[in-house]
Amino acid sequence: MISVIILGAGNVANHLFKAFKKSDQATVKQWYNRSLNTIKQFSNQTEITDNLAQIKDADLYILAVSDDAVKELSAKLPFANRLVVHTSGSVNIHDIDKKHRRGVLYPLQTFSKNSDMDFTNVPICIEAIESEDYHLLKKIAVSLGSPTKKVNSDQRQVLHLAAVFVNNFTNQLYRLGHEISESEAADFDLLKPLILETAKKIEHLSPYMAQTGPAKRNDKTTLKKHLKLLEDKPHHKTVYELLTKSIQLTHGGKKL
C-alpha cells in the first residue's frame, strides 16, 4: 500500500481524501492542516495534525494548498529527499523546495464543496523530475480512477489558462444569459438543455466544427435585432460585440 500525506484542507484536499478512501493501492496515512478545526471531523478516519514537526514518513506528500503557499510550505517541511507534489495548475514544479524529490498532480476539474466527484471525470496532469517518481504518481492517479497525462509546466500553465476560458468565462456567459432572460421574465431553465448539449457536442466535434448561429452566418438582420435588444445593457452589448467579432475572425466572415 502506497502511503500518502495530504497537506491543506481546501476543496482539492477534501476531494482527494475522499477519492483515496476508495483506492485499494494508496491510503492517506496522515492529514496536516495549520488549523485542526477544519479537518478534525476526519480524525476517526486518519491521523490529523497541525504540527509540521509531527509529520510522518510516507511515500508521497501532497501540498493541496493555495498557489502562494507552495514555496514556503515545501521549504518548511522538516525532511528531505522525499516525494513532494503540489496540485496547482499555474505553479512551476521548481517552486517546490529543491531539497525534495518534486512533482505535480494537477486535477483538471472544478470541485464543488458539497457534492462528491467521480474521479473517472477528473483527468490528472502529472509532472515529475525523476522518471521513477512519475511512475509512482501515475500509479496513484490511476488507482483513483482518473485518466492521466504527462504534462510539463508550460503545458500545465496553458491548460490552466484555457480552463479559465472554458469554465469561469463560460459560466459568466451563463450568468449574462440568465440576466438577459430574466429581463423579460423568461424562464432561464429553458436554456439548460441547450447548455448541456453545447458542452456534449464537442465530445465528438471540434469547437470549430460545432459552431452555428447568426455571427457565423453573418446574419445581419438577427445581429441588428440582438444589438437593439441590448441597447440599455451596455456591458452585455460589449460582450455580444466582442464575441461576435471573435466568431467572425475564426470563421473568416466579415468583421463587424
Add this chain to the structure above:
Amino acid sequence: MISVIILGAGNVANHLFKAFKKSDQATVKQWYNRSLNTIKQFSNQTEITDNLAQIKDADLYILAVSDDAVKELSAKLPFANRLVVHTSGSVNIHDIDKKHRRGVLYPLQTFSKNSDMDFTNVPICIEAIESEDYHLLKKIAVSLGSPTKKVNSDQRQVLHLAAVFVNNFTNQLYRLGHEISESEAADFDLLKPLILETAKKIEHLSPYMAQTGPAKRNDKTTLKKHLKLLEDKPHHKTVYELLTKSIQLTHGGKKL
C-alpha cells in the same frame, strides 16, 4: 390523429420530421420544399411536393424555414383560417400572414445535421393567438416528448438572444481554449470533462453561485500570469480582460 404538414427542409424540419414519426398523436401528412431534391429520400415515408398549389388540408402547417422566408411563404399559402406556425426564435408571431390562425413552436435547442435528437431534451416554447390553438400546439409538442412552456414574442426574443450567449459564444470560448492549449501542444481533450462539469453544475446551482476562479477571487498573481501568457495573442487577451471584468462586475470585486 393530428395531421401536420412541414414546410422547409433545414435542420429543424428534418429533426421535427423524425420526431413526429415516433409520435402516436400526430403524423406528417405531407412535406413541402421548394426543391424536391433535398426531401425526395423521404418520399416512401410521407407525401412530398414542391408545389404550393398541391398542399393538402391539415390541422397544422409548420413553417420550418429561414427567418426571412416566414412572411412571404405564409402569404403565398393558397388557403386561409388554418393554423400556421413558424419555428423561429426571433420572428414575431405577427409576421405570419394574418389570413391564418397563427402560432409559434420554437424548439430551444441546437440541432446537428447527422445525429438524432431526443426531444425530451428539446424544450418547445409555444405561442398562439387563440387559446384553442395553444392547446393543440401543446398537445403536439407533448406528443414529441418535449417539455413545453408558454412564451410570448418578447420572451422568445430574449431567450433566443440568451441562447446565443450560452451556445454560440460559449462554443467560441471552447474554440479559444482549444487554440490556447494547442499553442503548447497540450491536449485539449483534457479539458472536456471540465467543460461538461461546468454545464452540469448549473442544473442545481445558479451561474452566480457556481462561479469560481481567479477573476472572482481577484487573484492578482494568477491574473497577471495569464495576461503575460497571452502577450502575443492580442485577441485572446482582449476576451480575457473583458470577461474577467464582467465576472468582477457581477461579483462586486475590484475592476481591472
